[in-house]
Amino acid sequence: MNIVVTVKQTFDTEAKIVLDGKGNIDGSGVNLVINPYDEFAIEEALKLKEKFGGEITIVSVGGEAATKAIRTALAMGCDKAVRVDDPALADADEWAVAEILGKVVSKLPYDLILSGRIAVDDGSSQVAVRLADALGVPSVSSILKLDIEGTAATVTREIDGGTELIEVKLPALFTAQKGLNEPRLPSMKGIMGAKKKEIAVQSLADAGADPGAVAAKMIVPKLSLPNPRLAGKLIPGEAPDAARELAKLLREEAKVI
Amino acid sequence: MNFELTEDHIMMREMVRDFAETEAAPGSEERDEKEEFPMELWKKCGGLGLTGVTFPEEYDGAGADYISYAITVEELSRVDASLGVTISAHSSLCANPIYIFGTEEQKKKYLAPLARGEKMGAFGLTESMAGSDASGTRTTAVRDGKDYVINGSKIFITNGYYADTYVITAQMDKSKGNKGISAFILEKGTPGFTFGKKEKKMGIRSSATYELVFENVRIPAANLLAQEGQGFKVAMTTLDYGRIGIASQALGIAQGAYEQAMKYAKEREQFGKPISALQAIQFKFADMATSIEAARLLVYQAAFIASEHKIPVSKYAAMAKVFASETANKVTTQAVQILGGYGYTRDYPLERMMRDAKITEIYEGTSEIQRVVIAASILKD
Numbered sequence: 001m002n003i004v005v006t007v008k009q010t011f012d013t014e015a016k017i018v019l020d021g022k023g024n025i026d027g028s029g030v031n032l033v034i035n036p037y038d039e040f041a042i043e044e045a046l047k048l049k050e051k052f053g054g055e056i057t058i059v060s061v062g063g064e065a066a067t068k069a070i071r072t073a074l075a076m077g078c079d080k081a082v083r084v085d086d087p088a089l090a091d092a093d094e095w096a097v098a099e100i101l102g103k104v105v106s107k108l109p110y111d112l113i114l115s116g117r118i119a120v121d122d123g124s125s126q127v128a129v130r131l132a133d134a135l136g137v138p139s140v141s142s143i144l145k146l147d148i149e150g151t152a153a154t155v156t157r158e159i160d161g162g163t164e165l166i167e168v169k170l171p172a173l174f175t176a177q178k179g180l181n182e183p184r185l186p187s188m189k190g191i192m193g194a195k196k197k198e199i200a201v202q203s204l205a206d207a208g209a210d211p212g213a214v215a216a217k218m219i220v221p222k223l224s225l226p227n228p229r230l231a232g233k234l235i236p237g238e239a240p241d242a243a244r245e246l247a248k249l250l251r252e253e254a255k256v257i
Numbered sequence: 258m259n260f261e262l263t264e265d266h267i268m269m270r271e272m273v274r275d276f277a278e279t280e281a282a283p284g285s286e287e288r289d290e291k292e293e294f295p296m297e298l299w300k301k302c303g304g305l306g307l308t309g310v311t312f313p314e315e316y317d318g319a320g321a322d323y324i325s326y327a328i329t330v331e332e333l334s335r336v337d338a339s340l341g342v343t344i345s346a347h348s349s350l351c352a353n354p355i356y357i358f359g360t361e362e363q364k365k366k367y368l369a370p371l372a373r374g375e376k377m378g379a380f381g382l383t384e385s386m387a388g389s390d391a392s393g394t395r396t397t398a399v400r401d402g403k404d405y406v407i408n409g410s411k412i413f414i415t416n417g418y419y420a421d422t423y424v425i426t427a428q429m430d431k432s433k434g435n436k437g438i439s440a441f442i443l444e445k446g447t448p449g450f451t452f453g454k455k456e457k458k459m460g461i462r463s464s465a466t467y468e469l470v471f472e473n474v475r476i477p478a479a480n481l482l483a484q485e486g487q488g489f490k491v492a493m494t495t496l497d498y499g500r501i502g503i504a505s506q507a508l509g510i511a512q513g514a515y516e517q518a519m520k521y522a523k524e525r526e527q528f529g530k531p532i533s534a535l536q537a538i539q540f541k542f543a544d545m546a547t548s549i550e551a552a553r554l555l556v557y558q559a560a561f562i563a564s565e566h567k568i569p570v571s572k573y574a575a576m577a578k579v580f581a582s583e584t585a586n587k588v589t590t591q592a593v594q595i596l597g598g599y600g601y602t603r604d605y606p607l608e609r610m611m612r613d614a615k616i617t618e619i620y621e622g623t624s625e626i627q628r629v630v631i632a633a634s635i636l637k638d
Contacts, residue, residue: 068264068268071264071268072268075268185272185275185276185305186268186272187272187304187305187306187319188269188272188305188306188307188309188310188319188321188325188329189306189314189319189320190306191265191268191269191272191319191321192265192314192319192320192321194268195265
C-alpha cells in the first residue's frame with residue numbers, strides 16, 4: 001500500500017505571535033514543530049504500513065525550515081519525502097499550495113493520502129480538501145477511525161454532536177482529527193536512520209507547475225493581533241442590585257445586549 | 258570549534274524529553290516513596306532505543322555517538338535520576354565492556370539483546386573490602402575443566418536482581434594483586450548465583466541496588482571477558498566511559514532542580530513581588546546557571562572525546578564527573594533553599610533531587626578518586 005502524507009511545519013502552539021515592522025508575522029526565534037494534526041496522519045500511515053506493507057512518502061511545500069518537520073516524519077518511520085521550495089511561493093495561498101501538492105502527488109503512486117484536519121497556524125482547513133479536488137479523488141475530513149479492506153475504506157468521522165460512518169473506495173484522501181491515534185515518538189534508531197532517507201527538493205518547474213498558473217488568488221491586506229484581554233470587573237453589592245448593574249454595563253459599556 | 262548540537266542531537270533531546278515528561282515524571286514521586294523499580298519504563302526505553310544508544314547497528318544499537326548518550330541520560334535524570342542510572346549502569350557498565358572487550362560470539366549472544374533492551378545489564382566490581390581499591394577483591398575464580406568456578410559476593414550492585422546479564426570481576430591469583438583479576442559474563446539463573454540484601458538508600462530509591470552472592474557458580478570458559486588477568490583493565494576502562502553516564506545523570510538532576518526552582522521563584526510572592534525579583538534569589542540563579550553550563554560543556558566534551566577515540570577519555574571523564582556531581586549537589590541544595598519550607602517537604606520534587614544528587618559524588622569512583630585520576634593524568638604530562 002502506497003501512502004502519501006502531507007506535512008506542514010508550524011509554530012509551536014505555545015509560541016508568542018509578534019508582528020514585525022511591516023505587519024507580517026515575525027518568525028525569528030520561534031520554535032517550529034510539525035503540525036500536531038499531521039502527526040496523527042503520519043501515525044495512521046505508519047500503522048497501515050505495518051499492517052499492509054508499502055511505502056510512505058511525505059510531501060510538503062515550504063522553505064528550508066520545513067526540513068525539520070520532514071526529518072521528524074522520516075525518523076518516525078516514513079520512507080522518503082518531497083519538499084517543494086521556490087521563491088515564487090512566498091505569497092502562496094491555500095489554493096496555490098493545493099495545486100502544487102496536486103502536481104507532486106499525481107506523479108507518485110498512491111492508494112491513499114493522509115493529511116492533518118487543520119494546520120494550527122493559519123487554521124484554514126482548506127489545503128487537504130482542495131488537494132483531493134485537484135486529484136479528483138474523494139475526501140473525508142476529521143476522521144477518528146480508519147479501516148481498510150482491499151480497496152474499500154470504512155471511516156468514522158466527527159460531525160457536530162456525533163459521528164458519521166462512511167464507506168469510500170480508494171484512492172481517497174482523509175484528514176486526521178485528534179483521537180484517531182496516539183502518535184509515536186521517533187526512536188533513536190529512527191533518528192539515526194532518517195538522515196539516510198531521501199528528501200527530494202523540487203522547484204515549481206521540477207514539480208511541473210507554472211509559477212504564473214499558481215499565483216495566489218487571495219490577498220492578505222492586513223494582519224492584526226487580538227486585543228489584549230482586559231482584567232475582569234467585580235461588581236460589588238447585593239445580588240439584585242449587582243445584577244441590575246451588570247445588565248446596565250452589558251448594555252451600555254460592553255454593548256452586547 | 259563549534260558548540261552547536263547537531264539536528265540529530267536536538268531531535269533526540271526533544272524525543273527523550275517528551276518521553277521523560279509524559280511517561281517518567283508522573284510516577285517518579287511514588288516510585289521513590291515505594292522504592293519501586295521502573296520496569297514498565299525500562300521496557301519503553303528499549304522500544305525507543307535508549308538501551309543501546311552508542312552501539313553499532315550490527316549489534317542492534319542505534320549507532321549514535323556519546324553526546325547522544327549523554328543527552329539521553331541527562332534528559333531522563335532531569336525528571337527521574339533513578340531511571341537515569343538504570344539506563345547508565347546497563348549501557349556503560351555491562352553492554353559497553355562486552356562491546357569493547359567481548360569476542361564476536363559474546364557480542365552476538367549478549368550485547369545485541371542488551372542493546373535491544375530485551376535483557377538488562379549490571380556490573381559487579383565493588384565488594385565489602387574492595388571499593389575504591391579493587392585489589393581488595395576477594396571473590397575468586399578457579400579454572401575447572403571447561404568452566405570457571407566463582408565464589409564470593411559483590412555489594413551495591415545497580416540493577417541487581419532485575420538484570421539478566423552481569424559483568425563481574427573475580428580474583429584468580431591473589432599474589433598478582435590487580436593483575437590476578439579476571440572479568441566474566443554471568444547470566445541470571447546460573448545455579449549458585451543468588452541475590453542477597455536489597456539496599457535501602459538515601460536517594461535514587463527506585464533504582465535497584467542488591468548484593469550478588471556466588472556459591473560454586475560454574476561459568477563456561479567462553480564467558481571469560483578479555484584474557485585472564487585483564488579484569489582490572491576491563492573494570493577501569495568500563496568506569497572511564499561509565500563516568501560520562503554518571504556525569505550526565507548529575508547534569509540532568511542539576512538542570513531539573515534549577516528549572517523547578519525557577520518556576521517556583523517566578524510564582525512565589527513575598528514582600529509584594531515574586532521572589533525572583535529579589536537580588537538574593539537572582540544571584541543564586543546566576544550561580545546555578547553558570548555551574549550547570551560549565552558542567553554541560555565538560556560532560557559534552559568528555560562525550561565528544563569518547564566518540565572520537567583520538568585521545569584517552571580518562572581525565573576528561575573524571576573532570577566531567579567530579580564537576581557535574583558537585584554541581585548537582587550545590588544546585589539541588591540551593592534549589593531546596595529557594596523553595597524554603599516547601600522545598601523540604603515531599604510536596605515538591607526538590608528534596609528528592611537533593612537526595613538523588615548525593616550518590617553522584619560517590620558511585621563509579623568517589624569525587625576523591627576522580628581527583629586521583631585527574632592528578633595522575635596531569636602530573637604525568
